[in-house]
Amino acid sequence: MFNKFGYTRFKMNPSSPCWCKSGKPYGNCHKETDDRLYDLQRIGVEIPTHEMIKNHEIVSKIRLSAKINIACLDYVEKNIGAGVTTEQINQWINEITHDMGGIPAPLNYEGFPKSVCTSINSEVCHGIPSKSIVLKEGDIINVDCSTIRNGYFSDSSRMFIIGETSPERKKLVEVARECVYKGLEQVKPWAFMGDMSNAIKSHARSNGYSVVRDIGGHGCGVEFHEDPYVSYVLRKGTGMVLVPGMVFTIEPMINAGTHRIYTDPHNHWTVYTDDGKDSAQWEIQVLVTETGNEVLTW
Ligand code: MF3
Ligand code: CO
Numbered sequence: 497m498f499n500k501f502g503y504t505r506f507k508m509n510p511s512s513p514c515w516c517k518s519g520k521p522y523g524n525c526h527k528e529t530d531d532r533l534y535d536l537q538r539i540g541v542e543i544p545t546h547e548m549i550k551n552h553e554i555v556s557k558i559r560l561s562a563k564i565n566i567a568c569l570d571y572v573e574k575n576i577g578a579g580v581t582t583e584q585i586n587q588w589i590n591e592i593t594h595d596m597g598g599i600p601a602p603l604n605y606e607g608f609p610k611s612v613c614t615s616i617n618s619e620v621c622h623g624i625p626s627k628s629i630v631l632k633e634g635d636i637i638n639v640d641c642s643t644i645r646n647g648y649f650s651d652s653s654r655m656f657i658i659g660e661t662s663p664e665r666k667k668l669v670e671v672a673r674e675c676v677y678k679g680l681e682q683v684k685p686w687a688f689m690g691d692m693s694n695a696i697k698s699h700a701r702s703n704g705y706s707v708v709r710d711i712g713g714h715g716c717g718v719e720f721h722e723d724p725y726v727s728y729v730l731r732k733g734t735g736m737v738l739v740p741g742m743v744f745t746i747e748p749m750i751n752a753g754t755h756r757i758y759t760d761p762h763n764h765w766t767v768y769t770d771d772g773k774d775s776a777q778w779e780i781q782v783l784v785t786e787t788g789n790e791v792l793t794w
Contacts, residue, residue, distance in 0.1 A: 547723075554718065557646060589641055613625075617774050668705065676778045676780055688734060757769060
């Protein structure tokens with residue numbers, strides 16, 4: 497017999513080692529969480545799988561990967577400016593990542609040809625670095641960096657303003673950042689993904705912006721892109737319930753105009769806004785802790 501949701505209570509001897517590989521007995525580790533999750537699932541709530549719940553050892557390995565990712569973006573922050581090509585940024589990332597013992601995760605990922613994504617102005621994400629793309633005064637650019645270190649993944653992105661830009665672009669970049677941290681405030685055990693989502697969507701909309709619906713965030717750590725898919729257009733109190741040990745990205749793409757987007761028909765990667773208006777995105781990688789959250793990568 498199947499129940500409505502396809503799962504039944506997870507039955508494990510309380511004295512056997514917990515499935516999370518903490519080494520602690522199940523009864524003193526994840527039993528309470530599992531019981532509470534099962535009760536929620538029974539009333540129709542979407543719950544995480546065990547693969548989504550990381551133990552301390554895995555988290556500390558993700559932190560080591562994150563160290564490289566953060567160093568890369570810190571370097572970009574100090575050195576980016578008018579006249580720099582996006583290929584130059586690609587080379588910086590490559591060099592720093594390898595020097596620190598990592599591998600750039602984007603390179604060859606599903607055929608992506610470079611080590612970082614660089615998306616300018618109306619490019620929403622997945623822009624491909626090129627020596628023919630020269631940054632100029634007034635541009636806004638997202639640099640999206642992802643690292644593999646010892647098999648563990650980190651992922652974050654930041655916006656950079658090249659020289660002086662228009663008040664409109666400046667505001668878009670600032671509000672996109674605020675959206676991430678308004679979302680983050682909602683990340684705590686037993687909250688819903690939709691609580692985070694709703695905070696982001698409300699802040700974007702109250703500033704006259706839209707949130708991209710077709711691309712979102714993801715679990716991240718043991719794989720580059722893991723479940724769950726993280727949407728930023730959910731309603732409060734909906735979506736997956738959050739529990740300690742989950743690691744995922746908050747990376748809403750905020751558009752000045754329509755939420756609609758399209759993919760470059762020639763390179764099959766670069767995503768643009770449908771109306772040609774600007775887009776901005778910041779990305780952090782977050783751990784749900786016992787008391788709230790911890791930003792692992794920024
Ligand atoms: N770094 C992106 C993300 O935030 C994914 C890029 S995939 C790539 O999820 F292949 F374009 F690198
Ligand atoms: Co990501």
